[in-house]
Amino acid sequence: MQKIQSGQSFLFRQHGYNSTILETRMTEQVRGDCLDAALSNTAQRFPDMTQKLVERDGDYYLHPNPLSLHVANTDRFRTLGGLESGYHLIDVTYTGKLIRVAFHHALCDGRGVKPFVETLIYYYCRERYQQHFDDSGILTLDTAIDPREYEEPLPSSPFATSMETGRRITTVGYALPESTPDAQDCHRTVIEVNQGAFVSVAKGTGATPGILAAMLFSKAVLTLHPDAEAPVICNMAADMRFAIGDSPTRRNCTGSLCLPYSASESADAMSDVASSYRSMIAEQRSEDSAHEMLNMQLALFDKLDGMSTLKDKRRMMSMFDRLVLNTYVLSYVGSMRFNDFARYVESTHLYSGGIKGLTLNMVAAGNTMGFDVLQGFPGAMYAQAFADELRNLSLHCDVGATTICESGADHSHITAEQQPEHWRRTA
Numbered sequence: 001m002q003k004i005q006s007g008q009s010f011l012f013r014q015h016g017y018n019s020t021i022l023e024t025r026m027t028e029q030v031r032g033d034c035l036d037a038a039l040s041n042t043a044q045r046f047p048d049m050t051q052k053l054v055e056r057d058g059d060y061y062l063h064p065n066p067l068s069l070h071v072a073n074t075d076r077f078r079t080l081g082g083l084e085s086g087y088h089l090i091d092v093t094y095t096g097k098l099i100r101v102a103f104h105h106a107l108c109d110g111r112g113v114k115p116f117v118e119t120l121i122y123y124y125c126r127e128r129y130q131q132h133f134d135d136s137g138i139l140t141l142d143t144a145i146d147p148r149e150y151e152e153p154l155p156s157s158p159f160a161t162s163m164e165t166g167r168r169i170t171t172v173g174y175a176l177p178e179s180t181p182d183a184q185d186c187h188r189t190v191i192e193v194n195q196g197a198f199v200s201v202a203k204g205t206g207a208t209p210g211i212l213a214a215m216l217f218s219k220a221v222l223t224l225h226p227d228a229e230a231p232v233i234c235n236m237a238a239d240m241r242f243a244i245g246d247s248p249t250r251r252n253c254t255g256s257l258c259l260p261y262s263a264s265e266s267a268d269a270m271s272d273v274a275s276s277y278r279s280m281i282a283e284q285r286s287e288d289s290a291h292e293m294l295n296m297q298l299a300l301f302d303k304l305d306g307m308s309t310l311k312d313k314r315r316m317m318s319m320f321d322r323l324v325l326n327t328y329v330l331s332y333v334g335s336m337r338f339n340d341f342a343r344y345v346e347s348t349h350l351y352s353g354g355i356k357g358l359t360l361n362m363v364a365a366g367n368t369m370g371f372d373v374l375q376g377f378p379g380a381m382y383a384q385a386f387a388d389e390l391r392n393l394s395l396h397c398d399v400g401a402t403t404i405c406e407s408g409a410d411h412s413h414i415t416a417e418q419q420p421e422h423w424r425r426t427a
Contacts, residue, residue, distance in 0.1 A: 001054060001061035005152045006252040007106035008301055011060050012310070012317035016410030019080050019091070019102035020352040022110070022117050022333070024365065027344050030094040031128055035071045038123035039092050043069045045141050046116050048150045048250065049107065052087040055416040058310045060106070063419070080104050081412020089412060092120070097346070099124070102408050105252065110333045110350060111239050112250030115139050117348075118337050125341040134339040146248055153244050153253040158298050159291035169280055170260040173233025173326035174225065179357040181322035183376030186355045188405035189383035191371040192347055192398045193390060195335075198369045201393050207274035209364065210236065210332040211259075211281075213371070215273050216393075217360050218261035220385035221327060230326075231260035236281075237331040243290035255293040256329075257284045310417075324376075328358040335364035342366045353407040358382060374405060 010017045043050050052065040067086035072078065075095040078085045080102065085091045089104035090113075101120065103113050115138075122138045125131070135142075202212040214234040221232045236257040241247050259280060265273050283289065307313050336348050348365035349372050356376040363370050373383040380402040390397045 001063045002150070002152075004060045004062060004106055004251075005301055006154055006297070007108075008060070008304055009252075009317070009320065010105040011413070012304065012313040013321065013410075013413065014314055014318060016081075016413040017105060018352060018354050018410055019077060019408040020105055020110070021077070021350070021407055022101045022103070022113055022363075023349045023351070024099045024101075024117065024121055024336075025346040025348070026097045026099060027346055029097055030099055030124075032071055032073050032094060034127035035092070035094055035099065035120075035124050037127050038120055039069055039071055041123045041141055042116060042120045045119055045139055045143070045145070046250075047145075049090050049103075049113075049116055050088060051107075052419075053081055053089060053104075053106070053412040053416040054419045055310070058308055058313060059305075060416060062107075077102050077406070077408030079409045079411050081410055081415050085408075087412070087415055090116070091408065104410060104412060106412075108250040109239075109252045109254050110237075110331065111241070111254075112252070114333055114336065115250070121336075121338060121345065122341060125344055129344070133341040136339060137337045138339070149248050149250055151247060151249050151251070153241065153247055153249045153251055154294060154298055154301070155244075158295045161288045161292045161295065169258045169284060170231055171233065171258045172230055173235075173258075173260070174221075174228040174230040175324075175326045176221075176225075176328070176358055178375070178377040178379075179324050179326075180376065181324050181356055183356040185376070185378075186353045186405040187375050187378055187380075187402055188351055189373040189380050189402045190349060190400035191373065191383060191387055191390075192400075193369045193371070193395050195364050195367055195369040197395055201395060205270040205274045207270070207277070209362070209369065210330065211274055211277045213332065213360065213362055214259050214277065214330055215261070215265075215270060216389040217328065217330065217382075217386050218259070219266060220382060220389050221358075222261060222263070222266055224381060224385055228262075231262040232327045233325075234259040234261065234327070235325045235329045237329065238285070240290060240294060242285070243287070243294060255290070255297075256325075257281055322356075324357040326357075328360060331359065331361045333361075333363045336366075338365060351405055351407070353405050355405070360386070378402075 051062040054063045089107040345366040347368035347370040348363045350361040351372045355374040359374040361372040
């Protein structure tokens, strides 16, 4: 069994941690038989993703699961770590034209689940359309498994750093008046834009797609709150694998970059803001800054390891149950590698229930850049303001209805304590 280290932030929660969804919208109705065959192949290539959770002496481990993964035709999300999902931490369901991969964040992060989904869609299209497709960059059964795919990303001891030089980025951000740690429901609004047009605009301003989204969304927030007493802060999720030697690990390996936006940025040309953001990102991604960010995670996990009981660890991690970051979070999984079978894909979306503040997720797939605006309060004014900014750049966008966003419950924090003793002894 392998002890979970980097995913501990998502484990020691009193009521578990609901699933996160990477959803692929196909151009035609999904066939369950083809998807089940595709999942069988994918599971063979990703044995680490089919494991179950086992608890021993207050620690959580991944253990091989003898139960096979199978798809289900349902419009709801099944409980992870429970009987209906075979105690797995990942689950594949479909409804209509949607293929939904639900995963537990303790198992992997967004970049970690991405190759799993790419492989699943590859094998699905092969089965569904009885064609050979380009498998460049796809982890197929013919691709040797790199043992580093399973490794925990963080070292056993802190990185040596020297943080004496360099300017500090503003991290104190404007608190949205609607955001509350007591949010009851998560609301989701889907926005879709032509990927090619969006990337073209980004290049024209010297921005990456992520930077362009940050500029536009921050401007939208500031437009709604022109008297904000602090800068709008974009907390951009960052893949930190570059800081550990570009490991292909699927385990959690993320940090957060802060990008402030205030009246001064609003008055500047977009190319100037993009240039400034590039500099801020480079500074926060410098070797010392990146390692210091990872050291903070190490310190948290070391403190957890020093506690002897689940009760103590859950009490400590309860702080995350009420954490709301100011002003919003931006997560960009990247561009899905669907090669020539992308013609059967309309878009891909990343979302989860339980959002308390404001989050903007984005994924590129096929011809579409998909945005999901998630918030712990009702209404769609932030999504509509963001859509207005897109349209101001002549980017046509489709805005869906705002709906309640729910994802699957987590029973792994309960079932992990109930595993047979002979499995627990192998830890």
